Amino acid sequence: MPELPEMENYRLLLNQKISGHVIKDIEINRIKSINVAPEDFQEKVLSQKVVNIERKAKHLLFHLENGYILLLHLMLGGLMYYGSDDDKPKRTIQIQLSFGGETLFFIGLRLGYLHLYDEQGIKQELSHLGPEPLEQAFTLDLFLKMIEKKRGRLKAKLVDQQFISGIGNCYSDEICYHARILPIREISELTQGEAAQIYRSIKEVLQDALKHGGYIETPFFKDDALTGGFDSLCKVYDREGETCLRCGSKIKKEIISSRKVFYCTGCQK
Ligand SMILES: [Zn+2]
Structure with a gap:
């Protein structure tokens, strides 16, 4: 299961690749990986700019321009790939977010998920987490x-x-x-x-x-x-x-x- 260093590595790379970019297409192949109706997901996420990507514990938070947040947890065996249909891993893709030329693929989301929350919802969802070990406040x-x-x-x-x-x-x-x-x-x-x-x-x-x-x-x-x-x-x-x-x-x-x-x-x- 990806832990802090893996998710932080993804965060750094994702910020380089997709922050400031608009989500131009969404494909959901596994409805269980999301927490709202697919139409609702499309409506709130499609055509949104990804403002930035933040990490909390083993989660990534994709902040969208409209204030909504995609909360990713890869759980056991989940991973991501950013690229084209030609070079992506030969694995089942559960969700993909396309940014025009290139696409972010979510792979191996059996227990993992990409959930949609507003700011209040995300606070509640993450309220149980302990301190971040790499932050200065962790003395x-x-x-x-x-x-x-x-x-x-x-x-x-x-x-x-x-x-x-x-x-x-x-x-x-x-x-x-x-x-x-x-x-x-x-x-x-x-x-x-x-x-x-x-x-x-x-x-x-x-x-x-x-x-x-x-x-x-x-x-x-x-x-x-x-x-x-x-x-x-x-x-x-x-x-x-x-x-x-x-x-x-x-x-x-x-x-x-x-x-x-x-x-x-x-x-x-
Ligand atoms: Zn030894």
């Missing part, structure tokens, strides 16, 4: 306060969107590996120093992943050399049985509350 003091008296495994807390926005299965494991702390640890048993290290690792890992275009391998457009660069840089995620690059032990996989957790018992304490 060490705030983080230490946030985990005070909290219970549960570190992994479960890191992926909790009400606790922190944008971290999922991949980056929670990468953050714990970077911090040399086991994701299965109880959050209430972390020392002050360990908690501070987790905080630093959250910032460093997410920034590094963003710099390398996240881990979703499908390019966003033709000749896109950035997107997916972090896939080969993941140290533990999806690497069960492989050798730890830091200590040589084998990477372990465990299932905790139906989530996969990857870690190294050799160098994570």
Whole structure:
């Protein structure tokens, strides 16, 4: 599932490609991917200029000139491609927004969606989200306060969107590996120093992943050399049985509350 770095990568690229451009055609192949009647969607979205694209947690918000907002969540397996019919991935397209010469394709939206809201509706929809980890307001003091008296495994807390926005299965494991702390640890048993290290690792890992275009391998457009660069840089995620690059032990996989957790018992304490 795309997480903060993947969605932020999409946001940066989308702003370059489509902000200021008018939506000239809409094709909806899967009605379940939208939350209003297709006619209503057409009426409010067609011929609108995309003013800008914003990210909140794992969502993207496409702000339209008429004040309406398209809220995208890719969930599991969703992705986007910007280009032409000739070079788009050979996959089922659920929704496409055409900008004249080129088209934005939404692919793999089985659980994912592109919902339409007004400003009030969007506020309600996103009101449960915790702080954004890459924003300046997310300080060490705030983080230490946030985990005070909290219970549960570190992994479960890191992926909790009400606790922190944008971290999922991949980056929670990468953050714990970077911090040399086991994701299965109880959050209430972390020392002050360990908690501070987790905080630093959250910032460093997410920034590094963003710099390398996240881990979703499908390019966003033709000749896109950035997107997916972090896939080969993941140290533990999806690497069960492989050798730890830091200590040589084998990477372990465990299932905790139906989530996969990857870690190294050799160098994570
Ligand atoms: Zn190791």
